[in-house]
Structures are given as C-alpha cells and as structure tokens.
Amino acid sequence: MFLLFLFTNTLVYCQELEVKSFKLASNDITASSTPRMDNNNDPCALLRISIKSSGVKFAGNIVGDVKYKDNEYLVYMTAGSKTIKISGSDFLPINVEFGKYGINQLEGRKVYQLVLVIIVVPINQGTTYTNNKTFRVCGVSFNMQFVEGGTFTMGATKEQGTWSTDNDEYPTHQVTLGNYMIGETEVTQALWKAVMGNNPSDYLGDNRPVEEVSWNDCQQFIKKLNEITGEKFRLPTEAEWEYAARGGIHSQGFRYPGTAKAKEACWYGNSNNGTHEVGKKCPNELGIYDMGGNVWEWCQDWKGDYTSSPVANPVGPRTGTKRVVRGGSFHSTKDLTRTTHRSSNTPDYTRNYIGFRLAL
Numbered sequence: 001m002f003l004l005f006l007f008t009n010t011l012v013y014c015q016e017l018e019v020k021s022f023k024l025a026s027n028d029i030t031a032s033s034t035p036r037m038d039n040n041n042d043p044c045a046l047l048r049i050s051i052k053s054s055g056v057k058f059a060g061n062i063v064g065d066v067k068y069k070d071n072e073y074l075v076y077m078t079a080g081s082k083t084i085k086i087s088g089s090d091f092l093p094i095n096v097e098f099g100k101y102g103i104n105q106l107e108g109r110k111v112y113q114l115v116l117v118i119i120v121v122p123i124n125q126g127t128t129y130t131n132n133k134t135f136r137v138c139g140v141s142f143n144m145q146f147v148e149g150g151t152f153t154m155g156a157t158k159e160q161g162t163w164s165t166d167n168d169e170y171p172t173h174q175v176t177l178g179n180y181m182i183g184e185t186e187v188t189q190a191l192w193k194a195v196m197g198n199n200p201s202d203y204l205g206d207n208r209p210v211e212e213v214s215w216n217d218c219q220q221f222i223k224k225l226n227e228i229t230g231e232k233f234r235l236p237t238e239a240e241w242e243y244a245a246r247g248g249i250h251s252q253g254f255r256y257p258g259t260a261k262a263k264e265a266c267w268y269g270n271s272n273n274g275t276h277e278v279g280k281k282c283p284n285e286l287g288i289y290d291m292g293g294n295v296w297e298w299c300q301d302w303k304g305d306y307t308s309s310p311v312a313n314p315v316g317p318r319t320g321t322k323r324v325v326r327g328g329s330f331h332s333t334k335d336l337t338r339t340t341h342r343s344s345n346t347p348d349y350t351r352n353y354i355g356f357r358l359a360l
Helices: 189-196 215-229 238-246
Strands: 004-007 011-024 045-050 057-059 066-068 071-076 083-088 091-097 112-124 132-138 140-147 150-154 174-176 178-182 296-302 323-326 342-344
Touching: 091 112, 091 215, 132 189, 132 215, 140 189, 140 238, 150 238, 174 238, 178 238, 189 215, 238 296, 238 323
Parallel strands: 011 091, 045 112
Antiparallel strands: 004 011, 011 112, 045 071, 057 083, 066 071, 083 091, 132 140, 140 178, 150 174, 296 323, 323 342
16 A cells, blocks of 8 residues: 555545445453553553554554554553544544544443445545735735646756756656646745634744654645635646756756756855745746755655656655655855756654745
C-alpha cells in the first residue's frame, strides 16, 4: 500500500482512512484474562485495529508497546479514552472519535474492534478558476495566481550552469502540466492564525511567512482552510512548484525566480538573521513573490529520482521517507534559491526556515 496522489485532468486523488466498523468485542476476554495496567495500576482497554498497512503510528492515551501481526494492531489505552490519532505513510492522518460510533469512552478490561479501510478520494473538486483570485478568510485576504499549463524542461537546464547543480537535478526531462493556481506569496502568519488560532513561528510578524510547520502540520491547516472556504486547496506538486518558479509559459529562462540576479528576488545569505515580510522583493514573470529564499516551501511529493522520460502531471514516487522542499531560505546560499535546486525532509520535520505556499 502507498500514499497516492495522482491527477486526472484537473482532479487530484489521495488515499484516506475510513472507519468501516467500531464495536465492542464482547466475546474477546484478552483484556481481562491478561490485563495491562496503566500508571495508576488501573486496567486498560484493548483496541484491535485492523488495517492493511504496516508502519502505522498511533497517538493518544496509549499504554506500553503496540504489537502488530497479520494486518492487526493491538493497542492498549487507558480507561476513559475518547479518541485515537492514526497516521502512516500510506494515507492521510485521521483522528477517530469513539463517540461518533456509539462508544462514548473506553472501559477497562474490555476489547474493542476497530476496522479501517484505505480509500482513494478526490481532493481537488473545488471551483476551477481561469484568472487570479483573492480569497478572504476570517478577515485575512490572500491572492492565488492563475498558472496556465504547458510543457517545460524540468531539472538543471543550461542556465543553471554545472558548477553548482546537484546530481538529483538530473536528468532533465519534459513535463506537461494542466492549469492550476498557486499562492502569490508564501502563507503568512496572519493567515495561519486566522485558520488555526495559533502561531508556531519564531520570527513574528503578520506579513512574514509562517514557519516551524511540518508537512503534516500543513495538511491539517489545509484541511481546516478547505472546511472554511469550501475550496480544495493543497500543496503544489514539485513539478507545479518549479514550473511556477520558472515563470510558466512566460518564462524568460532565468537561473533564479524571475531574474538572473538572486538579490533582486530572493532573501538569502542569512539576511538580517530572519525571515522578511512577503512580497518585498521583485516578483517573477507570473507575479509570484519569494519563490527563492525567505523560507523553504513544502511540496506534496515524496522525494525521488528523476528519469529522462516525458511525463504529464507527475506527482512523485508512490512511497518515500522524505517530502520535497524547494526554494531555499533566508540563511541559504544563493545557489540554493535557484529554480531547480531540490531538497527534502521527513514529514514531521520543523524549522524556523521552512514554510509553504498553497495550490488550487
């Protein structure tokens, strides 16, 4: 099994967990015959969680180690528990609230059977836009730039030179993309606060990019944003990110986003020891700001190797251990702000130089 993001025309699909059933296993005496005790020496409840995926992680009032055998996880939880969070590389995270399935809370010495299935669902069924658009959320406005699809050469093309490129930027290859939208700027702290009600950033300022956010954090933000707006925002794919950074169909073939001189468009080289307000440098050919420097930007894809074959609407490998980040940051060297430079981090990784921008 694998976490899958694929495109069909303008639709994007992903894998999610769905609760098939959750009930008391009244004939199972495991939790009473061989009980596990919590820190207060009270007996725990046992969850038998069935899911066809390995390496699944659980968060909540869990006691002791989780055991896995034959697509079933044995998870002991304290009596009174009302929820469990489940995450893995094969699907988007889910928070299972027991009360939704008729069980208000777990009881000690009892066994419960939770059956989960992985389903493929569309995640981009919002309105299709053909022009730039301003959105407003809880008093905070942000702009999305329309990107007309086309075909481009992805990877270290000749303007990048050979003295500072990395092996993972090769081989160059033809990529064809459909239309989409991408954030005019990185997501700001003002927008994050409007949606999430908190601010994880180190370098505070409403118009500065939000940072100290993991790829997983971005998914939670996007989920809430979509609930508020009724849209289907997401992270850009790595190909969408590079195409937009290059200027799309208006690209003039620059080494950096919209310019041959990094200082005109990019914050880098430990600029004032921190992030900067978005939109203060020159935009690129599409009117997009800060695609070089300020903060690294999460992409949707797992990091993988390029191939020389032409591709249409690529979404990266089906599995992986690290998610792509692009663009460099305020403390990067200018070479890391090039349009083709690639990097990656684990989905739970946070730093004060990593943020993101939206796609639609």
